[in-house]
Amino acid sequence: MNFPNRSFDLVTMGQLMLRLSPNGNERIARSATFEKNVGGAELNVAVGASLLGLHTGVISKLPSHDLGQFIKGTIRSYGVSDDFFIYDKSPDARVAMYFYEYGAYPRKPQVIYDRRNSSFFSLSTDEIDPEVYKKTKCFHTSGITLALSPEIRKTTIEVIKKFKENGALISFDVNFRGNLWTGDEARETILKILPYVDIFFCSESTAQLTFLKTGTCNEMIKSFTEDYPIKAVFATKRTVHSPKCHDFGSLAYDAETDKFYEEPQYENIDVVDRIGSGDSYISGALYGLISSNGDVREAVKYGNATSAMKNTIPGDLPQSNLNEINAVIADHYSTGFHSEMNR
Numbered sequence: 001m002n003f004p005n006r007s008f009d010l011v012t013m014g015q016l017m018l019r020l021s022p023n024g025n026e027r028i029a030r031s032a033t034f035e036k037n038v039g040g041a042e043l044n045v046a047v048g049a050s051l052l053g054l055h056t057g058v059i060s061k062l063p064s065h066d067l068g069q070f071i072k073g074t075i076r077s078y079g080v081s082d083d084f085f086i087y088d089k090s091p092d093a094r095v096a097m098y099f100y101e102y103g104a105y106p107r108k109p110q111v112i113y114d115r116r117n118s119s120f121f122s123l124s125t126d127e128i129d130p131e132v133y134k135k136t137k138c139f140h141t142s143g144i145t146l147a148l149s150p151e152i153r154k155t156t157i158e159v160i161k162k163f164k165e166n167g168a169l170i171s172f173d174v175n176f177r178g179n180l181w182t183g184d185e186a187r188e189t190i191l192k193i194l195p196y197v198d199i200f201f202c203s204e205s206t207a208q209l210t211f212l213k214t215g216t217c218n219e220m221i222k223s224f225t226e227d228y229p230i231k232a233v234f235a236t237k238r239t240v241h242s243p244k245c246h247d248f249g250s251l252a253y254d255a256e257t258d259k260f261y262e263e264p265q266y267e268n269i270d271v272v273d274r275i276g277s278g279d280s281y282i283s284g285a286l287y288g289l290i291s292s293n294g295d296v297r298e299a300v301k302y303g304n305a306t307s308a309m310k311n312t313i314p315g316d317l318p319q320s321n322l323n324e325i326n327a328v329i330a331d332h333y334s335t336g337f338h339s340e341m342n343r
Contacts (some may be wrong), residue, residue, distance in 0.1 A: 001294030007135045018095050042146050079261075093119045175278070249263065
């Protein structure tokens with residue numbers, strides 16, 4: 001897998017959101033105060049990859065008012081470029097939001113979305129700086145963006161094709177959300193873009209339920225590369241013991257070498273906040289691929305570590321730099337003494 005020599009290692013496209021959460025284990029219905037954070041699937045990927053050392057940017061559309069400026073400032077603080085932001089100055093400009101309530105066994109976490117008709121819904125290809133297509137090594141987006149509206153779906157597919165025409169590698173995460181579209185709609189749309197996809201992220205359950213795949217996980221993820229010119233497929237695996245205790249690992253298939261890659265999972269993770277941990281996996285996997293020019297083993301190693309770490313951090317956005325992730329990886333493979341504190 002060869003990445004072109006471009007100034008941006010990774011550019012993503014998606015809806016940027018404000019997340020409002022009650023403090024601690026308070027309930028949405030009863031809490032009078034909410035903590036404000038910035039998030040969004042594709043943004044989470046760009047932030048995680050930036051923290052690991054890649055030059056990243058995001059294509060999105062934001063209101064030009066103060067909430068848009070808050071999001072812009074937050075994103076800049078993580079080293080992610082806002083060169084490709086479009087600003088909505090209309091009187092109806094609005095930011096997408098969602099409310100997240102932490103879980104504690106037996107109470108599950110819950111999410112309430114208020115994301116429809118935000119400024120991002122009016123994004124068109126004419127507004128996007130065409131230079132981005134020539135400056136990018138790898139472009140990433142997800143099924144969430146495709147599912148938002150028919151208009152955004154059309155824009156996203158056009159953008160994928162433009163990046164492909166200009167030599168960028170295309171990364172895509174199915175990221176299926178049943179409250180946005182049906183499995184049939186997702187399958188029909190995503191199968192149309194798979195001929196353009198180089199790096200594909202699809203969980204085992206999504207392969208079964210959305211794409212109607214059968215067989216072992218190895219057989220299912222390999223089958224995508226037999227039907228389409230996909231170079232690598234990644235499937236995450238999470239075991240939820242309780243809202244605050246998870247195991248996490250993944251399986252990957254490299255179609256160019258016909259090899260599967262897997263490592264021992266991270267067990268009994270102390271989950272502080274699982275939101276964004278799947279996106280963090282992608283940020284680590286893409287860092288591993290891009291920094292090694294296509295080594296899928298490195299992608300699995302960094303993807304698992306960055307996801308495991310994100311589970312321990314509040315908010316949507318990852319917070320771990322490359323030194324911390326390398327230390328986590330070293331501990332994960334070490335059989336010797338492990339210090340209980342960094343000091």
